[in-house]
Amino acid sequence: MKRGITRREREVTDPSEIIGILDRAKIVHVGMIDGDMPYVVPMNYGYTMEEGKLTLYLHGATRGRKLDILRENPRVFIEIDTDIVPFTGQAACQYGVGYSSVMGEGTAELVEDVEGKKEALKILMKTQVGKDFDFVDKMVGGVTVIKVHVSDYTAKKRPIPKRDCQ
Numbered sequence: 144m145k146r147g148i149t150r151r152e153r154e155v156t157d158p159s160e161i162i163g164i165l166d167r168a169k170i171v172h173v174g175m176i177d178g179d180m181p182y183v184v185p186m187n188y189g190y191t192m193e194e195g196k197l198t199l200y201l202h203g204a205t206r207g208r209k210l211d212i213l214r215e216n217p218r219v220f221i222e223i224d225t226d227i228v229p230f231t232g233q234a235a236c237q238y239g240v241g242y243s244s245v246m247g248e249g250t251a252e253l254v255e256d257v258e259g260k261k262e263a264l265k266i267l268m269k270t271q272v273g274k275d276f277d278f279v280d281k282m283v284g285g286v287t288v289i290k291v292h293v294s295d296y297t298a299k300k301r302p303i304p305k306r307d308c309q
């Protein structure tokens with residue numbers, strides 16, 4: 144079920160602000176469904192945002208639990224966060240953490256074709272280190288590339304508050 148953010152005053156809707164979060168965060172937590180158990184894996188990512196459509200690109204080994212799961216059930220939920228700034232206060236309720244985050248649901252696709260894998264890895268490196276790299280065929284043979292089509296996402300920001308109990 145699609146739900147809005149409960150504390151709407153913290154919702155981020157400005158596309159350039161959402162892109163800023165995606166540029167800074169670097170790590171995505173990918174939630175999967177392993178039978179009737181949740182399974183979550185942190186991974187580096189690259190992303191594209193085209194007319195509001197978010198796509199993530201992931202890479203990793205050619206075998207393992209997450210790949211076994213995704214072949215059975217490609218539905219995923221993603222969580223990305225950055226700008227983590229703890230703050231303190233006099234009372235316990237004045238402690239907390241500032242953050243920016245993006246969450247959303249989507250579908251994972253295993254990219255099989257060589258050109259698609261090269262393109263995904265270029266995007267991933269651009270997001271991760273801000274540089275353009277080229278890949279030759281043999282470099283992509285030993286990795287699995289996962290493309291996550293994010294169908295719905297929301298972004299949220301908790302700023303460092305003024306001195307009040309929230």
Ligand SMILES: Cc1cc2nc3c(=O)[nH]c(=O)nc-3n(C[C@H](O)[C@H](O)[C@H](O)COP(=O)(O)OP(=O)(O)OC[C@H]3O[C@@H](n4cnc5c(N)ncnc54)[C@H](O)[C@@H]3O)c2cc1C
Nearest residue numbers: 170183184185186187188201202203204206207208209210
């Ligand atoms: C900051 C960060 C960035 C990462 N970036 C990537 C990336 O870009 N690509 C990538 O493929 N992997 C990345 N990893 C590693 C990733 O989290 C998984 O360990 C890896 O992808 C293997 O997943 P799997 O399901 O195939 O593991 P498997 O080895 O098949 O999992 C078997 C079991 O091992 C345990 N396990 C697996 N991974 C971890 C873990 N990280 N910590 C503790 N226990 C674990 C779990 O209990 C799991 O059930 C990253 C990890 C971190 C912390």
